[in-house]
Amino acid sequence: xxxxxxxxxxxxxxxxxAEIAALSHGRTDIGAVxxxxxxxxxNDHDTPISxxxxxxxxxxxxxxxxxxxEEAMARWPLQGLTVIHRxxxxxxxxxxxxxxTASSHRQAAFEAAEFLMDYLKTxxxxxxxxxxxxxxxxxxxxxxDDAATARWTS
Amino acid sequence: xxVKYFAWVRERVGKAEETIExxxxxxxVGELIAWLTAQGEGYAYAFEKPKVxxxxxxxxxxxxxxxxxxxxEIAFFPPMTGG
Numbered sequence: 001x002x003x004x005x006x007x008x009x010x011x012x013x014x015x016x017x018a019e020i021a022a023l024s025h026g027r028t029d030i031g032a033v034x035x036x037x038x039x040x041x042x043n044d045h046d047t048p049i050s051x052x053x054x055x056x057x058x059x060x061x062x063x064x065x066x067x068x069x070e071e072a073m074a075r076w077p078l079q080g081l082t083v084i085h086r087x088x089x090x091x092x093x094x095x096x097x098x099x100x101t102a103s104s105h106r107q108a109a110f111e112a113a114e115f116l117m118d119y120l121k122t123x124x125x126x127x128x129x130x131x132x133x134x135x136x137x138x139x140x141x142x143x144x145d146d147a148a149t150a151r152w153t154s
Numbered sequence: 155x156x157v158k159y160f161a162w163v164r165e166r167v168g169k170a171e172e173t174i175e176x177x178x179x180x181x182x183v184g185e186l187i188a189w190l191t192a193q194g195e196g197y198a199y200a201f202e203k204p205k206v207x208x209x210x211x212x213x214x215x216x217x218x219x220x221x222x223x224x225x226x227e228i229a230f231f232p233p234m235t236g237g
Contacts, residue, residue, distance in 0.1 A: 038237055054236065055161055057229060060213035061236075085236060097237055117237055123215065125229075126236025127161035138162050141233030 004080035032106040042092035057125035076108040160231035166200035184218035
């Protein structure tokens with residue numbers, strides 16, 4: 001069976017369970033499905049957040065995610081993967097990002113999902129702005145995210 | 155060439171995109187950032203820490219030493235914070 005790679009950048013919410021089911025539906029060659037959901041938190045350390053606004057670079061966002069999806073497909077024996085990343089205004093508790101990987105065995109699915117999330121954080125052109133009581137501010141990139149990405153090239 | 159700005163780079167420059175015509179001796183991304191820095195207060199503020207700025211040429215990440223010849227679209231933005 002052919003591998004199915006789905007990449008979507010969208011404003012609207014997605015149904016995590018439906019996306020997982022869609023990837024493995026009707027197949028008997030998939031033994032492991034790993035999913036990672038990134039959600040909007042209601043606080044950043046002790047500061048309450050009323051919403052996040054995600055700005056993105058249309059076109060490049062899709063292309064950059066697809067490039068890493070193809071790299072994941074080449075690096076691990078995957079039967080398919082799905083990446084969905086939202087943009088626009090997102091409230092606490094809502095979905096931001098979904099990565100689903102499917103493989104015959106769990107190790108490839110776990111590793112590929114982690115690889116994709118690490119690269120999404122540091123290389124996909126999205127920027128989070130937090131809305132707080134005193135206005136808002138752009139979220140700063142974290143050095144531990146760069147370190148997480150770097151380990152895949154060592 | 156068309157230039158795009160995102161996130162706080164966009165806010166500081168004061169526009170999301172524009173068409174620019176840098177002089178012929180501006181050959182690399184680093185040189186273009188230096189040239190833009192001199193184009194006004196907003197630009198100077200946006201590019202005050204050039205090492206922080208990330209750049210894409212035709213929607214692909216590049217380093218500051220990348221040549222800008224032939225580029226259709228150059229984008230400047232802060233380190234990414236998606237995911």
